[in-house]
Amino acid sequence: MSKGMRKKIAVLLAAVMASAGLSACGGNTGADGGQDAESKTETKTDEAKTDSEKEGSGEEITIRLLTRMSGADSGTKLKEEVLQEFQEKYPDITIQDESTNDSNSFTNQFKTDVASGNVADIIQWPGISIMKEYADTGVFLDLTDLIAETPDIKDNVDSTLLDMMELSSVGTEGTYALPINNQMEVFYYNKELFQKAGIEKAPETWDEFYDVCDKLKESGVTPWVVGATNAWRVVHIQTGLLYKMCGVEKAKELGGRKAKWTDEDVVETIAFIQDLADRGIFGEDYLGLDYETEKAMFVSGQTAMSFDGSWRIAELKDMEDNVGVFRMPYFTDREEFKDNDIAYPSQLELGGHLKDEPEKLKYVWELASMFASKETQQRYAYDCGNIPVRNDVELETDKMSPLLADLLTIKENDVKVWGSDAWAYDTVAVLEDIVGEAFIGALTGMTADEAAEQIQSRLEAAGSGQ
Amino acid sequence: MERIRRNKKAVLCFLMPGFLLYTVLLMVPIGGSLVMSFFKWNGIKNVPMVFVGFSNFKAVITDAMFWHSIKNIMWFMVLTLCTQLPIGLLLAVMLSERFRGYRFFKFAYFVPQVLSTTVIGLLWYFILMPTGVLNTMLQGIGLDSLVKSWLVDKNTAMTTIILVNTWCGIGFHMTVSYAAISGIPDDVVEAAKLDGAVGLKKVFHIIIPMIWESIISSIVVIVTAVLKTFDLVYVMTEGGPNGLTDVPSTLLYKEAFRYNDFGKASVIGVYIFILSVIFTVISLRITKRERLEY
Numbered sequence: 212m213s214k215g216m217r218k219k220i221a222v223l224l225a226a227v228m229a230s231a232g233l234s235a236c237g238g239n240t241g242a243d244g245g246q247d248a249e250s251k252t253e254t255k256t257d258e259a260k261t262d263s264e265k266e267g268s269g270e271e272i273t274i275r276l277l278t279r280m281s282g283a284d285s286g287t288k289l290k291e292e293v294l295q296e297f298q299e300k301y302p303d304i305t306i307q308d309e310s311t312n313d314s315n316s317f318t319n320q321f322k323t324d325v326a327s328g329n330v331a332d333i334i335q336w337p338g339i340s341i342m343k344e345y346a347d348t349g350v351f352l353d354l355t356d357l358i359a360e361t362p363d364i365k366d367n368v369d370s371t372l373l374d375m376m377e378l379s380s381v382g383t384e385g386t387y388a389l390p391i392n393n394q395m396e397v398f399y400y401n402k403e404l405f406q407k408a409g410i411e412k413a414p415e416t417w418d419e420f421y422d423v424c425d426k427l428k429e430s431g432v433t434p435w436v437v438g439a440t441n442a443w444r445v446v447h448i449q450t451g452l453l454y455k456m457c458g459v460e461k462a463k464e465l466g467g468r469k470a471k472w473t474d475e476d477v478v479e480t481i482a483f484i485q486d487l488a489d490r491g492i493f494g495e496d497y498l499g500l501d502y503e504t505e506k507a508m509f510v511s512g513q514t515a516m517s518f519d520g521s522w523r524i525a526e527l528k529d530m531e532d533n534v535g536v537f538r539m540p541y542f543t544d545r546e547e548f549k550d551n552d553i554a555y556p557s558q559l560e561l562g563g564h565l566k567d568e569p570e571k572l573k574y575v576w577e578l579a580s581m582f583a584s585k586e587t588q589q590r591y592a593y594d595c596g597n598i599p600v601r602n603d604v605e606l607e608t609d610k611m612s613p614l615l616a617d618l619l620t621i622k623e624n625d626v627k628v629w630g631s632d633a634w635a636y637d638t639v640a641v642l643e644d645i646v647g648e649a650f651i652g653a654l655t656g657m658t659a660d661e662a663a664e665q666i667q668s669r670l671e672a673a674g675s676g677q
Numbered sequence: 678m679e680r681i682r683r684n685k686k687a688v689l690c691f692l693m694p695g696f697l698l699y700t701v702l703l704m705v706p707i708g709g710s711l712v713m714s715f716f717k718w719n720g721i722k723n724v725p726m727v728f729v730g731f732s733n734f735k736a737v738i739t740d741a742m743f744w745h746s747i748k749n750i751m752w753f754m755v756l757t758l759c760t761q762l763p764i765g766l767l768l769a770v771m772l773s774e775r776f777r778g779y780r781f782f783k784f785a786y787f788v789p790q791v792l793s794t795t796v797i798g799l800l801w802y803f804i805l806m807p808t809g810v811l812n813t814m815l816q817g818i819g820l821d822s823l824v825k826s827w828l829v830d831k832n833t834a835m836t837t838i839i840l841v842n843t844w845c846g847i848g849f850h851m852t853v854s855y856a857a858i859s860g861i862p863d864d865v866v867e868a869a870k871l872d873g874a875v876g877l878k879k880v881f882h883i884i885i886p887m888i889w890e891s892i893i894s895s896i897v898v899i900v901t902a903v904l905k906t907f908d909l910v911y912v913m914t915e916g917g918p919n920g921l922t923d924v925p926s927t928l929l930y931k932e933a934f935r936y937n938d939f940g941k942a943s944v945i946g947v948y949i950f951i952l953s954v955i956f957t958v959i960s961l962r963i964t965k966r967e968r969l970e971y
Contacts, residue, residue, distance in 0.1 A: 322934055328722035348721045440829075442917070496807030498918065499826030504808065641936045652919035655831065673936065 272571050273305040274578060277321060278335035278559070282312035285525040285595040286392070292590070293581050304574060310335075325350055330562040332575045336388075339631060340466055341640040342560065343378055346387045349563040353385035357576050364389065367601045368583055372556050375631065380467070381638050388558035391582040392597045394520040395618050395626075396447060396553040397536045399527065404432050404515040405535075413537035420540045424492045427515050433494035435487075436514035438505030439654060440498070442647030445484065447553070448518060449650060450633045451539040452480040454551040459630030466636025472646075472666040481650065482659035498654060520555060524596025524614045536617045538625065550627035556600070598622065637670070645669045707950070714943035720933070726940075733940040737948065746923040747952075753839050753924065754903045754956070760843040762895050765850025770880055772851070773858040783855070787848035794845065798912030801841045802828070805913075828914050834922050842909055846902070850895045857888035893964045900956045904949055925949050 276294075280286035294306050309331065311317050324330045330350055336342065345351045358364050358373070372390040379385075400413060405423075408430035414420040424434040437444050453461060457476045464470035465477070472478075487493060494514070509517040510530065517523070518539070527534050541549040559579045565572040581587060588599040592606050596615045599606070608616050634642040645666055653662035681687050714733055716726035737743050768786055772779050789797060804810045805827040812824045827837045861884065869883045885892065907926035910916060916923035916931065923931075925945055933942035 319934055322720055322937070326720045326722060326939075344719070345721070348724050350721060440917075496826055498829040499805075499807040501806075504806065644931075644935050648917065648919045651917060655829065655918050655921070657919070 271303070271305065272574060273307055274333065274571075274575055275307045275331040275562075276310055276333045277317070277324070277331035278310040278333070279312055279314070279317055279337075279557075280335070281310040284312045285522050285597070286591070287312075289587065289590055289594060290582075293578075293587060297578050297581060301574065330564060332562050332565060332571070333579050334560045334562065335391075335557065336560050337557070338635045338640070338643070339375055339388075339556075340378070340381045340636050340638045341634075341642075342387050343381045343383050343638045344640055345560075345563075346378055346383050346385065351387045352561040352563050352565050352572075353387060354389060354561065355386045357572075358386060358389070361576075361580060363585075364580060364583060367585070367603045369393070369600055369602055371629065372600050375556060376558060380463075388560045389579055389583055390556045390558045390600045392557045392591055392595075393600050394522055394555040394557065395598060395622060396451060396518065396520045396555065397538055397618065397621070398435075398516050398518050399509065399523065399614070400516045400535050400537065401509070401512060402533050402535050404430070404512060408432065408515070413535060414540050415537070416543050417540045418543065421490070424490070428491065432512075433508075433514045434492045435516040435518065436500065436505050436508050437493045437497050437518075438500045438502040439493075439651060440501040442651050443643070444502055444505065445650040445654065446632070446634070446643065446647050447520075448484060449480050449646075450630070451518070451553055452483055453477065453633050454553060454628075454630050455539055455541050455548050456480055456483075456545060458548045459551045459628045462630050462633040463636050465633060466638070472670065473660070473663045478659050478663045481653050481662050484650065485653055485659060488654055498651075521596055521598055521615065521618055524612050524618075525594070527614060528612065531612055531614050534614060536614055536621070538621060550625060552626040552629060553631070554626075554629040555631055639670055639673045641673055642670060645673070710943045710946045713939055714947050716940050718939045719937045720939050729940065733944040734947075737941055737944045742920050742923060743925070743928060743945070743948075745920060746925045746928045749835055749922065750904065750906070750924045750952075752835060753842070753906060754900060756836065756839045757843060757846070757899055757903050758896065760840070761846045761899060762850055762892070764843070765847045765895070766854045766885075766892070768847065768851040769854035769858055770884060772855055783851075786851050789845045790848035790852075792845075794908040795912050797841065797845050798909050802913050805837060828922075829918055831921055834914065834918075838910055838913055838922060841913070842903075842906065845909070846899070849898075853891050853895055854888060857891035858884055861887050889964075893961070896960045896964055897957055900960050901953055904953045904956065925952075 278286075278290065280290040290308075290310070294308065298304070298306060309320065311320065321331075321334065321336065325345070334351075336345070336351075342351060346353070354376075368390060372393060373386065376388040376390060377386045398413075404427065405413075408423075408426040410423050410426050414423045427434040437448065439445050450462070456479060461470060461476070465472065470477070488497070500508075505514075505517065506523075506526065508514045510527075524531075538552060559582060561572070561575060561579060565575055583600060585601060585604055588597075588601050588604045589606065591597040592599050592604065592615060593610050596612045598615070598618065606619070632643070634646055639645075649657075649662040649665045649669075652665060653659055657665070713726070715728060715730060717729045717733070718724065718726040768782075772783055792800075806812075807824075807826050811827065815821070815823045825833060827833050865887070866879075866883065869879060874883055905926060906924055907930065910922055910924050910927050911930065914922045916927035925948065929942045929945040929949070932938045932945060
């Protein structure tokens, strides 16, 4: 072999080595998605044939679940109990639980399933309008008829939540998800730190909030640490601000493209977050901290407040006597939006392939419905601190967390208009990432206008398929 | 043995399994990726791919984020070449003196190479976070002014990741260079010593010229490895904040798995492939030198 030829082969091989790494990389991330090994359970009993097999075609039924209820998620224990209950009823049905708590792993797993046409039977896909793409392409099943045929769901699940799952507002007829829990987002505060700083009552307006922060800083405590490494922490704050400044309708207008992210009032919300950061309310190093650290700092008393969902209640069990809650403060010059607040419903979708498997669908729907049953919802509230999605759940105050009791009081008395994530009203599935990146950009040097412009231009590019 | 080598069928039999695996697992996906770069596809199986010609290529090449990621990867390559290889070589030269306990150091320097990149990424993420060991240490010795968010600050984020990558890779290049140095005949070293080639003279006039082939290999390995860097960046920053530490492969991942644009993701893959060919040729050209026979 000539020297020149040898060199050419060497160059080619080296180049292939580099690209090989890439092809392998894509494959790996998609294939296993860093799945939580502990949550990967497969249960099956070889007992005598029972109803499902007698009624069915005799073929074994395997139900695949892909949810976020795994590992540290507050719903993990409950999910396991529901699965166990279902398994006791139908011992010959195999449950293949591929749930993973990590959002990246979950997304990778789901998208790989979608790309390969192997979608799970029950999925816990977040967001509402972004379901449209998957609804239109048959990835998710239209549950309208199933809900209508199930009086327990139709009559008792909160109709506002069921309406939220209906996609006609974005041009797709049908209800594509079953709500299984509802989360409010509020400020949790450390009562002892407030007391030490001489704060007598929780703030209701932003002016009061600033006073509280000043007093906390004087007492040597960082008022409100935000784990901004996880961009969604900032996105949630902006959503709360948007509702207090412009009302929930504004988010719907943004989603329906009747408003723009570059609108003055939306830009104002971004500038407001920048101002909070400039005032030192988030502390010095918040940009390098993640959600887990943020939570740890609240528990250890290094920060006095945390703005978070009701999913946090279960984690605060050990210190719940020292924790209080208050709603995101309102703006005195915009009192009309005082009663607008955030609620994040979480829902289950069914795989679109089930429409061709009516026998299996029956069992899958039964399992999904169990998550929204009266009993499960009651346990959800007692064990996980979740707000029930049903209207017929009676809760005893002494059995639930005092924090949940406070939230339910707020829900009952103060909140009139609920809104989900601002990005959830848009059909562009990647808006959450676009928004998150721009907000972090705004906190690391961009102006509020530049950040808004970045969101709008990327959103338009994504929407037009550029 | 010679008889087997002459038997073409036997040779083919031995080569075929490897060739088939190579083709199915590497060449086919690369080909598929190239084809997909001409289509628009959102990653949903029952949604047909739409042929869009070169528009994905145009979209990527006009995207400021892509050029930012290219800038990052260039800085990554330059800094890695300037740190990983010289430090690895220096350690190899020191270890080749075979001082007492050199085996321990050889092992210690190689350990990061054995650890998975995810483990290393997480380890350094916790060391470098604002409340992490590094900042605590700096505060402890009174260097409060140096305390910062290493992975967020625009002046330090990318460089910090590159230096962590350097830390992981030094062991490999040290081992390669050490093996090459061990292969230099003793009589050559002795003769050089008699001629007064000691210390740096020995390194620059004897060792480096005689292990030049292995240095070239190391350069090619660094160039190709840097271009496919993904895991370390992804674990430590996910390319953030706001794309500050994005490299082409994290951008590729985001296009595919976050933005559901598999066509654009494939184009980025194609560009990485082209870049790797170009840089491999350049590095081989630059390092071209007559091989020393001894």
